[in-house]
Structures are given as C-alpha cells and as structure tokens.
Amino acid sequence: MIKAVLIVNNHGKPRLTKFYERISPEKQQEVIRASFLVLSQRPPNVCGFVEDDAVFGKNIKIVYRHFATLYFIFLVDKSESELGILDLIQVFVGTLDKCFENVCELDLTFNLNKVHTILNEIVMGGQVLETNSVEISKALEDINRLERMPEPLPTQLKGPIRR
Amino acid sequence: MAVSGMRGLSVFISDIRNCQNKEQERARVDKELANIRTRFKSERGMTAYEKKKYVWKMLYVYMLGYDVDFGHVEAIALISAQKYAEKQVGYVVTACLLNENNEFLRMVINTIRNDIVSRNETFQCLALTMVANVGGKEFSESLAGDVQKLLISSACRSLVRKKAALCLLRLFRKNPDVVNVEGWSDRMSQLLDERDLGVLTAVMSLLIALVAASPDGYWNCVPKCVRILERLARSQDIPQEYTYYGIPSPWLQYLGSADFAIREELALKAAILAEKFAPDLSWYVDVILQLIEKAGDFVSDDIWYRVVQFVTNNDDLQPYAAGQALMYIAKPAVHETMVKASGYLLGEFGHLLARQPGCSPKEIFGAIHEKFSTVSTTTKALLLSSYVKLLMHTTNPDRELVEQVFAVFRQYQRFVDAEVQQRAVEYLALGRRGHTMADILAEMPKFPERESALLKKAEDVEDTADMSAAVRLRSQQPSTAIVISEQRPAAVPNGGYPAGRQRSMDQYELNGPPARTTSAPPPSTGAVDLLDLMGTPAIEAAPVESTSPPPAVAPAAPAPVDPFALAIYEPPQPVQPTGSIAEWFRKLSVGPNGILYEDPFLQIGVKSDYRAHQGKMALFLGNKHTGPLTNIQLVVGQVAGLRMQSSPAPQAIPPRAQIQVPIDILCVQPPREVPTLDCGYSNGQQMVTVKLRLPVVLGKFLVPQQLPMKEFLPRWNAATGPPLKLQEVLRNVKPLPMAAFEELLTSLKIGVIPGMDPNKNNVVAASALYAQSGNTLCLIRIETDPTDRTQLRLTVASQDGAATSAMREYIVSNIVDKAREPTVGPSAAEAAAAAPQSAAGTNDILAELAGLVM
The missing domain is CATH 2.60.40.1230 (Gamma-adaptin ear (GAE) domain)
Structure with a gap:
C-alpha cells in the first residue's frame, strides 16, 4: 500500500502532501521533514529506494525521484514493488507534464488543486488506480471540461481595476 | 493548462513564497487565517467563489504545517454544493484535512451516498475517491453496499468501476464484515471476466486482500486468474500503455515467467546498474553472465564487450571469469550471445584453469565445440580464434587436442563465408609452425580506459528525450567500475611484444570483439599506427575528449593528444548569428x-x-x-x-x-x-x-479590452493632463494603411474598439495593464493623417501616471521607424514634454464630443 505521496522542493518546502493513512498533522510534518533530510543528503548517483527503520518505522520504504528542483516521494509498504512505484512516479510526472506543458515547480505551487486532482486519478486510497497515461488524461479532460463550464473565460476585466 | 482562476489564492501563495524566513511566513499565514476566520463567521455569507478560494487557501496553509481545524466544517459543507467546481473542492480538501474519526463527516454521509447512487458519474467518482482516501468504519457500514452495487453494475463506465473496486478494498480493510464471502465470491469471479485492464488491476488488488482474509473462500476465482496471467504473459495481449519496460503490468505481482519479455533496453539498464553499483568485479561478471543467460536475445554486443574489457584489465578476475564462462557454456541450451562471451573468455583465459579438475584445454574445447554447429558464421569465426588461442596458450598441448582443432580448421578451409575461411586457413598455418608463433596469439593487451560504451549508449537513447539540465548532468557521472580499474595502471602483459604484430592479429579478428574494442592503440605504442587505421573500421566509441565532462576552463587550442592539431590550427573566425x-x-x-x-x-x-x-x-x-x-x-x-x-x-x-x-x-x-x-x-x-x-515587453502584461462608449468617455475625461494623460505628435512613423495599422496594434495586445471614433482615420483602443502594484485600464487614441502616413497624434490616458508613460513608450517604440528617425534633434520623449498639452487636451475632448453626438 502507498502510505503517502509527497512533493518537496530542494529547500524542503512541501509542494504536495497526501497521506493515505491516518496520522496526526504533527506526525505528517515530521515525516515530510525526515524524508527530505534523508533524501537531500543522498548523492545523485544512488538508487531511488531508501529504507530507514529508525526514521520511518519497519516495513516502510521510500521510493523517490529527483527532477530539477523537486523530489517526488512515495512512502510505501513492503508489498509494493520499487520498480512499479518508480514507474508510477514516471506516470505521475508525465501526466503533470502533459497538463502543464513542461511542468515546473511554480505550476505545482500555484495549482495545488490541479495536482491533487491528477494524483486522485492515479492513486486512490493508497492503491494504484491507473497507470495508463491515456486513461488518466481522458479522465482529467472530463474534469477540466466540467470545471470550465460554470465559469466562462474572462473576457472583461476582473479584479480590482482602478478606473 | 487552465489558470487556477483564483487571483486571491495566487497572490497569497506569492506572498508566502516571498517570505524571507519562517517568522514572516507565520505572520502572513496568521493574518490570512484570521481573515478566513472572520469571513467564515461573518453573517453576510460568502459567494461560492469566495468559499472555494478560502478552502484552497486552508489546504495550502495546512500543507505548510499550520493548524486549520476551525475550517473543517466549511470544507465539508462544500461537499453538499451542487456546482461541480465547489463539490470537487469540498471532496478533495476534506480527504486531505480530515481523518476517519472526524465527527463532522457524519454530517455528510447522506450527501455522499446520494452522490454515489446518483447517475452523475463525476459526482460518483469524487465521492468514491474521498471515501477511499478517508476510509473509516462509519463509511464502510453505511456505504459499502452501494459501492458494491456500483462495482458490479454493467451500466457504469470502467472509470467509475475501478474506483469502486479500490474504494471497496479500503472499506473492507477497515471492516472485513462488509463483504460476505458466500455471496461475493461468485461476483468476484464474474468481475475477472473484465477486459478493461484498469478495472482488472483494481479488482485484482481487491481480490488479493479478500483472499488474504479468507483463503478458502475464493477458489472459484483461480482458473480465471490463471487465464488472465496466461493472456498477459504468454500472449502479450496487453495495451502498450500498461507495460513497464515490456513487462506487462508490474502491478500484477511481477510475473516470474515474464523474463523472456525483457527488452534490450531493460537489459542495457540492468547492465549499467550492475556496473555502477558493483560491490566487486566478480559480482559484476556474475550478474552480466546471468543476464545473458536469462535474456540473451536482448543483450546487445556492447554489454558483453564490456565484460571482456573488465576481465582483460583485471588479472585477478581472469581465472574466475573463465571458470564461470565454462560453467555457462557447458549447459545444454545456451544462447548464442553466451557462446560468444564464454568462447571469447575461454580462448583468452581458459589456460588459467588448466590445473583445476575438468578444465583441461581438451575439455574446454569439447564444451565449446559442442555448440559450434548451432551458431552463426560470425560466432563461428570468433570461436576459431578461441580454438587457436586455447591451443597456443598451452605449453604442451595434448596431441589429440591438436588433431581435433586442426581437423576443424581443415574442415572450414573451404567454408562459404570468407571470414571464417580466412581464419581457418591462417590459423592452420600458424598452428603448424608450432610454439614459435605463440606471441602472436598471446592474450590481448589491456584496454585503454575510456568511457563505458554502455553509458554512452544509454545517453544516446536518452538524448531523444528532452531532459532537464539536472538530469543531464547526473547522467555524466563516471561509473565506479571505471574508477576501480583506473587504480590498476594499464600495462601490456608479458613485457610487451612488437606493436606491428599485435595489430596484424587484430586484423584477423574483424568480426570479433578485439577488433572493435582495441581500436585505440595500446598505451605502450604511443605513435599512430597506420595498420590500426586500416584494420579497424568499426570504431565503436567516440574519442573520450568529446564525451567526458569538460574541463572547467576550455583550452584555447584542441587537446594536445592530437599530433596534427598544431599544423592545422588557425585563429577562429568570429561567430556570427545565422539570422537577424x-x-x-x-x-x-x-x-x-x-x-x-x-x-x-x-x-x-x-x-x-x-x-x-x-x-x-x-x-x-x-x-x-x-x-x-x-x-x-x-x-x-x-x-x-x-x-x-x-x-x-x-x-x-x-x-x-x-x-x-x-x-x-x-x-x-x-x-x-x-x-x-x-x-x-x-x-x-x-x-x-x-x-x-x-x-x-509591456505587451506581455496587457489584455486587450472592449469597452462600450458610455464607459470609455467618462474615464477618458477623468484623466485631465500629464502625467495621467499624455499626448504628442509622432513623426517618422512606419507608413501603414489603416487596416494594417490596426492589425499592428492588435498584435501589440492593444484592443482596437471599432466604430468608437466616427473618423475612420482615427483609432480608439483600450488595454488592461497588469502589475503587482495594481491593474490599470489604459485608453489610447491615435489620429492619423491621411495625407501623410508617416505622422500621427498619439494620446494615452489612464489613472496611473506610470502606466500611461509606460504604455506611451511601448507604442512609440513599436510604431516609429527607427531607421527614419533623424539622429540629431529632440527625441520622442522630449517632443512629448514640449507639446502644448493643455490646449491639445481641450480640443481633443471637443472633437470627441462632436463625434459622440453624431
């Protein structure tokens, strides 16, 4: 089972946190900090799997990938395959990339809602929901259409315009 | 990508990002939370848009580690909204903020159930996702039945059904009683007939959990599972999107029998991983030989060349590698790649095993020759070299062995393939001369250090993908294996032999690995060897200088290793752009x-x-x-x-x-x-x-605006003069017909408002200028002179002097033809300052009023 999905930037700032198991907000922050501490000290040429019983408890392993300014971190239990999760990260990032066209940290920061929506189409309740990027994109397109419907694109000025 | 659409949210996130330290961040967050609290409490109520915005802000704040408990109710309340966008926010945020024990959740169970049983698929999906993420006994008791119905309903799309499967799994984990084995096992069995792989994967996850809880209850599912496995693994009946490096759905517990499906890419990557992380070299040899054994079809020649290169360069490794090679080649069914690798290793180092039982040259020859008839001519040629080496490396070869080997050579003297034939003839001749020719057939010299051909190949593959800078830099890390062998100074074994002879041997082995991997001269022969140039057409790796990480300061002249470099060196021409x-x-x-x-x-x-x-x-x-x-x-x-x-x-x-x-x-x-x-x-x-x-340019922050006349005029008049309203006469304008001129303005993101000015030689336009300091509506009027298109009068007005002046400069710089502008004389800006603003302004308004009356 996937216990948590985190996106953390190079400075340790969380950009997405999603926990699939019940833990207190304080503990969540602890996990985010600990994961970042462990990963930020790893050299770039080592593998993307970490197990550290002292930090995360028994049975938990971290599978991660580091892209540019972001760590994509999956905390999973022993029943998950590391390579499978790596592929899942690839699917996740690939989908983000498709949605944001050359995704960068800013996209994720300012569009937290989108990122959550995308993740919800890939992982659900700690289980892999879909790995087919075509299916995921299809589901997201449906959602996009719905989101846009009630709010037509602004043709007139919005917000406080000094007039 | 759609804009998040919530300006307030973006501004808040920008503010947080700009905070220099944790204290500032906390202060900003506290301020926002206070604001949100007040808004939530306010009697006035909020628009749906505001609610949505504040709930997203809360999630963002929560992610940063702040307490937002006070807002849970608001998030939950959004679940009951009717509009999709609000409902979605409610569900997503609730799933993040609340845990299963939150009593507020009880308030919305009915709403959730309504969504699940509704005919609206998107609502169903939202609800299922939230229930799966939050879980909870309460949910499982009241919702499991409905979720089960969704899962087996034939009316639902697969998108909904796979979510239902995982949702049920989550509820089952919380409360195993929700699934009744007797009734449900038949259902599960039916679900396995599903063809949609997404649904099937989800159902399989569910099945695994169910079976783990009651192993005997689901026997009826076994035959179907076996059939699915067969379909996926044997028939490869699977859409491309579900494969991971050619292995179908690793999610289905990694299929052991799928080894044959490993593609070359995976093999290559495995080889690189092995090279990078090898604890010691014998382990590396083991791994690669295993790889060849299991996935020989997909192991490219580069991979086994690399093994040969390592073994040659590491004396300690040679007996071990030869022993392993013998073990693998002695197996009954051996892949041809294995025959090549083992044959080569045994030819070179087989004699090192001589003292071990069962490893006499004769026995080695026997083991290799057993495979000889089954392999391709390329491999046959390679094996002939191995035979002659095996023979020559042995000081007193067994008579019987000599006869056997010579018999093979004789047999192939008339072989249809020229390469094999040539080798057979020449080796026979060499062999007859006996041991005096042993030097020619000595072990290959050590390979000069170079970048791993495998890494290079992997990089070539990756070149096609657009990689970020960081990833690219990382891929250039040298492998540890290279470092290991670098510690052993490369030297020619056995005191070195004449380079010319060595080369001639290489020529014989055009198709074998030596010809390809020793294309660079061995370290002891420094001079350029002409034979080398002629004899080795297949140079597999580019020179190291071009691919290794570049030095911090690039040398002014090409690298000194090239003896011809100085002769052809000329001062470089200045680099010119290829266009304007x-x-x-x-x-x-x-x-x-x-x-x-x-x-x-x-x-x-x-x-x-x-x-x-x-x-x-x-x-x-x-x-x-x-x-x-x-x-x-x-x-x-x-x-x-x-x-x-x-x-x-x-x-x-x-x-x-x-x-x-x-x-x-x-x-x-x-x-x-x-x-x-x-x-x-x-x-x-x-x-x-x-x-x-x-x-x-300024245009990037402009959005063209269309205003009706009654909104335009009051604003126009409100700006009375500098600095809010600037007017000037421009000369040396690019002469353009009116339509082209309007097109130019449109391309500059200035919205021409047609029909506003009755005079068709005048243009009225408006554009909103976005800045962090505030958004400003800029109004523009341009009066052209039909008799002289190179001059016009420009008026810009807004409620912000900075915006007016920025807009003015932007327009001027884009419509005035720099080439025509006189080099001496007042600049455009000075002309503007000198223009009699007040008088022009009055006339202007009068003219406009006249226009409006008409």
Whole structure:
C-alpha cells in the first residue's frame, strides 16, 4: 500500500502532501521533514529506494525521484514493488507534464488543486488506480471540461481595476 | 493548462513564497487565517467563489504545517454544493484535512451516498475517491453496499468501476464484515471476466486482500486468474500503455515467467546498474553472465564487450571469469550471445584453469565445440580464434587436442563465408609452425580506459528525450567500475611484444570483439599506427575528449593528444548569428515561443507563458556542435518594475544536447525597458559573448479590452493632463494603411474598439495593464493623417501616471521607424514634454464630443 505521496522542493518546502493513512498533522510534518533530510543528503548517483527503520518505522520504504528542483516521494509498504512505484512516479510526472506543458515547480505551487486532482486519478486510497497515461488524461479532460463550464473565460476585466 | 482562476489564492501563495524566513511566513499565514476566520463567521455569507478560494487557501496553509481545524466544517459543507467546481473542492480538501474519526463527516454521509447512487458519474467518482482516501468504519457500514452495487453494475463506465473496486478494498480493510464471502465470491469471479485492464488491476488488488482474509473462500476465482496471467504473459495481449519496460503490468505481482519479455533496453539498464553499483568485479561478471543467460536475445554486443574489457584489465578476475564462462557454456541450451562471451573468455583465459579438475584445454574445447554447429558464421569465426588461442596458450598441448582443432580448421578451409575461411586457413598455418608463433596469439593487451560504451549508449537513447539540465548532468557521472580499474595502471602483459604484430592479429579478428574494442592503440605504442587505421573500421566509441565532462576552463587550442592539431590550427573566425537578432526579438515580442538567438554552435529558443502580471519563460539552449559548449554564462539584467528570477545555468552543454533554464517573471510596476540577457559560452576554440534582449515587453502584461462608449468617455475625461494623460505628435512613423495599422496594434495586445471614433482615420483602443502594484485600464487614441502616413497624434490616458508613460513608450517604440528617425534633434520623449498639452487636451475632448453626438 502507498502510505503517502509527497512533493518537496530542494529547500524542503512541501509542494504536495497526501497521506493515505491516518496520522496526526504533527506526525505528517515530521515525516515530510525526515524524508527530505534523508533524501537531500543522498548523492545523485544512488538508487531511488531508501529504507530507514529508525526514521520511518519497519516495513516502510521510500521510493523517490529527483527532477530539477523537486523530489517526488512515495512512502510505501513492503508489498509494493520499487520498480512499479518508480514507474508510477514516471506516470505521475508525465501526466503533470502533459497538463502543464513542461511542468515546473511554480505550476505545482500555484495549482495545488490541479495536482491533487491528477494524483486522485492515479492513486486512490493508497492503491494504484491507473497507470495508463491515456486513461488518466481522458479522465482529467472530463474534469477540466466540467470545471470550465460554470465559469466562462474572462473576457472583461476582473479584479480590482482602478478606473 | 487552465489558470487556477483564483487571483486571491495566487497572490497569497506569492506572498508566502516571498517570505524571507519562517517568522514572516507565520505572520502572513496568521493574518490570512484570521481573515478566513472572520469571513467564515461573518453573517453576510460568502459567494461560492469566495468559499472555494478560502478552502484552497486552508489546504495550502495546512500543507505548510499550520493548524486549520476551525475550517473543517466549511470544507465539508462544500461537499453538499451542487456546482461541480465547489463539490470537487469540498471532496478533495476534506480527504486531505480530515481523518476517519472526524465527527463532522457524519454530517455528510447522506450527501455522499446520494452522490454515489446518483447517475452523475463525476459526482460518483469524487465521492468514491474521498471515501477511499478517508476510509473509516462509519463509511464502510453505511456505504459499502452501494459501492458494491456500483462495482458490479454493467451500466457504469470502467472509470467509475475501478474506483469502486479500490474504494471497496479500503472499506473492507477497515471492516472485513462488509463483504460476505458466500455471496461475493461468485461476483468476484464474474468481475475477472473484465477486459478493461484498469478495472482488472483494481479488482485484482481487491481480490488479493479478500483472499488474504479468507483463503478458502475464493477458489472459484483461480482458473480465471490463471487465464488472465496466461493472456498477459504468454500472449502479450496487453495495451502498450500498461507495460513497464515490456513487462506487462508490474502491478500484477511481477510475473516470474515474464523474463523472456525483457527488452534490450531493460537489459542495457540492468547492465549499467550492475556496473555502477558493483560491490566487486566478480559480482559484476556474475550478474552480466546471468543476464545473458536469462535474456540473451536482448543483450546487445556492447554489454558483453564490456565484460571482456573488465576481465582483460583485471588479472585477478581472469581465472574466475573463465571458470564461470565454462560453467555457462557447458549447459545444454545456451544462447548464442553466451557462446560468444564464454568462447571469447575461454580462448583468452581458459589456460588459467588448466590445473583445476575438468578444465583441461581438451575439455574446454569439447564444451565449446559442442555448440559450434548451432551458431552463426560470425560466432563461428570468433570461436576459431578461441580454438587457436586455447591451443597456443598451452605449453604442451595434448596431441589429440591438436588433431581435433586442426581437423576443424581443415574442415572450414573451404567454408562459404570468407571470414571464417580466412581464419581457418591462417590459423592452420600458424598452428603448424608450432610454439614459435605463440606471441602472436598471446592474450590481448589491456584496454585503454575510456568511457563505458554502455553509458554512452544509454545517453544516446536518452538524448531523444528532452531532459532537464539536472538530469543531464547526473547522467555524466563516471561509473565506479571505471574508477576501480583506473587504480590498476594499464600495462601490456608479458613485457610487451612488437606493436606491428599485435595489430596484424587484430586484423584477423574483424568480426570479433578485439577488433572493435582495441581500436585505440595500446598505451605502450604511443605513435599512430597506420595498420590500426586500416584494420579497424568499426570504431565503436567516440574519442573520450568529446564525451567526458569538460574541463572547467576550455583550452584555447584542441587537446594536445592530437599530433596534427598544431599544423592545422588557425585563429577562429568570429561567430556570427545565422539570422537577424532584431527580427527574432520582434517575433517573440508578439508571440509566446520562438528563436531568440542562433549561431553555428548555439541555439537559444524561448517558450513563455504569461498570466496577468506573472510570467514563466524557459530558455532552451541547444548545442548544435559536435563538442561540448563550456563556460556557459547567462546573466539576466534587472530593470525597474520587473522581477526576474532565473535558475543557474549549468556549466556546460554536452554535444547535441539541449538544456532548459527557467525564468520566473513578475511585473511589479509597469516596466519602461526590456531586460537584457548577457550570454556567453566557449566552443573549445574561442569564447563567444553576445548581448541579447529578452522579449519581456509591456505587451506581455496587457489584455486587450472592449469597452462600450458610455464607459470609455467618462474615464477618458477623468484623466485631465500629464502625467495621467499624455499626448504628442509622432513623426517618422512606419507608413501603414489603416487596416494594417490596426492589425499592428492588435498584435501589440492593444484592443482596437471599432466604430468608437466616427473618423475612420482615427483609432480608439483600450488595454488592461497588469502589475503587482495594481491593474490599470489604459485608453489610447491615435489620429492619423491621411495625407501623410508617416505622422500621427498619439494620446494615452489612464489613472496611473506610470502606466500611461509606460504604455506611451511601448507604442512609440513599436510604431516609429527607427531607421527614419533623424539622429540629431529632440527625441520622442522630449517632443512629448514640449507639446502644448493643455490646449491639445481641450480640443481633443471637443472633437470627441462632436463625434459622440453624431
């Protein structure tokens, strides 16, 4: 089972946190900090799997990938395959990339809602929901259409315009 | 990508990002939370849009680690909203903030159930996702039945059904009683007939959990599971999107029998991983030989060449490798790649095993020759070399062995393949001369150190993908294996033998690995060997200098290893751009993507995206050259009003590679100039520097506006004179017909309002200027002179002097023809200052009023 999905930037700032198991907000922050501490000290040429019983408890392993300014971190239990999760990260990032066209940290920061929506189409309740990027994109397109419907694109000025 | 659509949220996130330290962040968050609290409590109520915005803000704050308990109710309340966008926020945020024990959840169970049983698929999905993420006994008791119905309903789309499967799994984990084995096992069995792999994967996850809880209850599912496995693994009946390196759905517990499906790519990657992380070299040899055994079809020659290279360079490894090779080749069914690798290793090092039982040259020959008839001619040629080496490395060869080997050579003297034939004839002749020829057939010399051909190959594969700079840099890390062997100084064994003879041996083995892997001269023969050039057409790796990480300071002349370099060296010509920088800039000023700069070595492309006062730009630096570009320098000049943040550019760009440098842009105040980009690089011959302008023009922060006359005029009149309203007469304007002129304005993001001015030689336009300091509506009127198209009168008005003046400059710089402007005389700005503003202003308004009355 996937216990948590985190996106953390190079400075340790969380950009997405999603926990699939019940833990207190304080503990969540602890996990985010600990994961970042462990990963930020790893050299770039080592593998993307970490197990550290002292930090995360028994049975938990971290599978991660580091892209540019972001760590994509999956905390999973022993029943998950590391390579499978790596592929899942690839699917996740690939989908983000498709949605944001050359995704960068800013996209994720300012569009937290989108990122959550995308993740919800890939992982659900700690289980892999879909790995087919075509299916995921299809589901997201449906959602996009719905989101846009009630709010037509602004043709007139919005917000406080000094007039 | 749609804009998040919530300005307040973006501003808040920007504020947080700009905080210098944790205290500032906390202060900003506290302020926002206080605001949200007040708004939630306020009697006045909020619009749906506001609620949505505040709930997202809460999630963001929660992610940063602050307590937002007070807002849970609001998030939950949104679940009951009817509009999709609000409902979605409610569900997503609730799933993040609340845990299963939260008593508020009880309030919405009915709503959730209504959504699940509704006919609206998107609502069903939202509800299922939330229930699966939150879980909870309460949910499982009240909702499991409905979820089960969804899962088996034939009316639902697969999208809904796979979510239902995982949702049920989650509820089952919380409360196993929700599933009744007797009734449900038949259902599960039916579900396994599903053809949609997404649903099937989800159902399989559910089944595994169910079976784990009651192993005997689901026997009826076994035959179907076996059939699915067969379909996936044997028939490869699976859509491409579900494969991971050719292995179908690793999610289905990694199918042990799928080994044969491993593709070359996986084999290559495994080989590289093995090389990078090898604890010791014998382990590496083991892994690669195992890899060849299991997936021989997909192991390219490069992989086993690399093994040969290691073994040759590490004396300690040779007996071990030979022993392993013998073990593998002695197996009954051996892949041809294994025959090649083992045959070569045994030919070279087989004699080292002589003292071990069962490893006499005769026995080794027997083991190899058993496979001889089954392999291709290329491999046969290689094996002939192995035989003669095996023979010559043994001091007193067994008579019987000599006869056997010679018999093979004789047999192949008339073989149809010329290569095999030639080898057979020559080896026979060499063999007859006996031991005097042993030197020619001695072990191969050590290989000169070079970049792993495998890594290079992997990089070539990856070159096609557009990689970020960071990833690219990492892929250049040298492998540890190279480091290990570097510690052993490469020396020619056995005191060295004449280089010429050595070369001639290489020639014989055109198709074998030595010809390809020893293409560079051995370290002891420093001079250029002509035979080498002729005898080795297949040079597999590029010279090390072009692919290894470049030195920090590029040498002015080519690397000194090339003896001809000095003779042909000439001072390099200055590097010229391949097109017009100004024209590239102009195109980028009105479009989001394009070329900023290009010369024979470097191309800089730009992709940009602007939202209101914020923008993102990515510079794509492509190396067109065959060598690396080093000393990359990119300096973005700061201009007043714009905040530009760029990530540091990497030091070097590998050959034919592209790197990306993102730049974040924030328009704080209307900018009056365009930022510069100082760009420099070294191509190994010279340092090239060029000063460019980044196309961050005012137009990027403009949105054309269409206003009705009754809104336009009061605003126009409200700006009475400088600095809010500026007017001037421009000369030396590019002469354009009216339609083309209006088109130009439109391309500058200035919205021409047709029919506003009754005089068809006048243009009235409006545009909103976005800046962090505030958004300003700019109004523009241009009166052209039909008798002289090179002059016109421009009036710009807004409620902000800075915006007016920035807009004025923007328009002037785009419509005045620089080439026509006299070099001496008052500049446009001075002319503006000198213009009699007040008088012109009055006339103007009168003229307009007249127009309006008509």
